[in-house]
């Protein structure tokens with residue numbers, strides 16, 4: 001009886017909006033087969049983002065966004081509410097993995113030259129997603145309203161204030177006043193739970209929609225003869241025939257024909273599932289082993305507390321130290337803005353038809369330099385913060 | 395000729411209505427959000443300490459509480475200040491580093507004010523000695539009334555970039 005019922009339900013939906021055609025387009029999509037494990041990070045990002053939204057929703061059942069109660073309510077979640085440590089731990093560690101995954105996914109698409117025409121917009125939206133992810137993570141930390149949160153907010157506001165011309169006005173909007181006040185937390189809260197994640201979700205859907213429309217590119221290895229030389233399986237041959245038809249269809253936006261393709265469902269989804277599950281397990285281990293951090297109550301006048309930047313802004317913190325004086329405004333604003341712009345415009349800066357890394361040495365050098373600077377600066381900042389502990393508490 | 399004109403007219407009308415609604419909704423929402431631009435923290439004088447508590451060798455740390463009555467919630471704002479005696483009377487300055495706004499502290503063993511964030515340092519009067527901060531620590535407007543030190547929520551020199 002059950003299969004008949006599901007069949008009837010399917011038929012009903014199919015007659016209303018063509019569910020069959022939608023599923024055929026999405027699930028029986030031919031995707032590159034070789035290197036498929038590398039093309040799973042975007043899916044992992046999307047699923048882990050949904051998990052992040054889910055744990056966030058549950059935190060809202062206890063969290064109180066006022067400066068008197070915020071830290072207390074986080075402590076309540078951590079110590080009193082049943083499994084609260086796990087929900088909060090998951091929200092914290094999954095944020096760490098999400099920020100790391102955005103970096104990994106960016107690197108894989110960069111090395112693959114997957115940003116080249118016609119996928120420039122996919123890449124530009126990706127850069128926007130990177131910014132939104134970091135903004136969501138950063139505003140989330142402030143909601144704890146402990147010493148670390150307070151000084152993270154202070155430094156963020158200071159950097160905003162240093163923006164040429166509009167800086168002081170922008171900072172005042174975010175702060176909701178001339179000085180940090182109860183509204184500062186509320187506004188940051190609204191950004192964290194509504195503005196940033198909702199925008200992120202919308203942009204991610206367009207981003208993924210573009211990948212579906214244009215067909216997944218993969219990387220240069222998909223356009224060389226397959227070294228294994230193994231004959232195509234029946235399914236692979238069928239997926240390839242489907243892609244060849246799509247390439248002839250004037251309505252299709254697809255342009256690439258990988259040497260060996262496979263159907264998205266279930267072959268690629270399986271790989272995506274395994275990788276996503278791997279990150280999920282990593283999340284679980286982190287949650288079980290390390291409690292999400294929380295520090296003492298806010299004291300703006302402290303003579304004891306030594307603030308430290310959030311891990312993903314450590315390199316920025318170091319830049320603010322190294323380029324002080326007249327360089328402060330450029331280091332805090334102009335240079336980061338130029339860096340993001342350069343990244344976003346990379347499809348036009350490297351617009352040739354060459355997709356192999358060996359033919360794109362300038363691109364690779366740029367990315368290596370960027371990673372080198374980020375890691376070196378982060379390491380410098382971390383060791384500096386570690387050493388300051390001894391200066392402050394000799 | 396006629397259908398084309400009608401089409402253009404309708405398109406223009408739709409654009410006009412959409413634009414009007416965007417303005418009617420977006421304008422008030424933005425104004426609502428920017429209410430903070432309109433509100434200024436009222437000027438207030440607050441006691442820091444008794445004159446007798448200060449010396450001219452080391453700056454003393456105090457917490458000063460200003461009111462935030464001009465905002466909903468009417469809470470208070472805590473600021474840290476350092477005060478020291480000089481030839482010209484007491485000098486009260488901010489503990490907010492002029493670099494990234496971390497809270498500085500007097501380190502007796504170094505006889506200096508140091509910032510924990512990037513190691514900016516200042517002398518006992520809050521004058522910049524070195525490190526990344528661009529300026530000396532800002533000095534508060536100050537009055538001595540009957541042996542008590544008061545400051546206003548305003549700097550004599552707002553040494554900010």
Ligand code: HEM
Nearest residue numbers: 039041042043045046106109114126127129130216217218
């Ligand atoms: C929330 C963040 C993001 C989500 C949910 C997401 C999701 C996805 C998904 C599901 C794919 C399919 C293929 C794959 O996984 O490799 C994809 C592809 C792609 N992504 Fe992202 N992405 C995100 C961020 C980024 C960022 C930061 C960039 C780079 C700046 C980027 C650039 C690309 C490009 C160029 C492709 C096309 C790859 C191809 O066609 O082979 N994405 N993204």
Ligand code: FES
Nearest residue numbers: 491493494509514
């Ligand atoms: S904030 Fe004081 S030195 Fe950077």
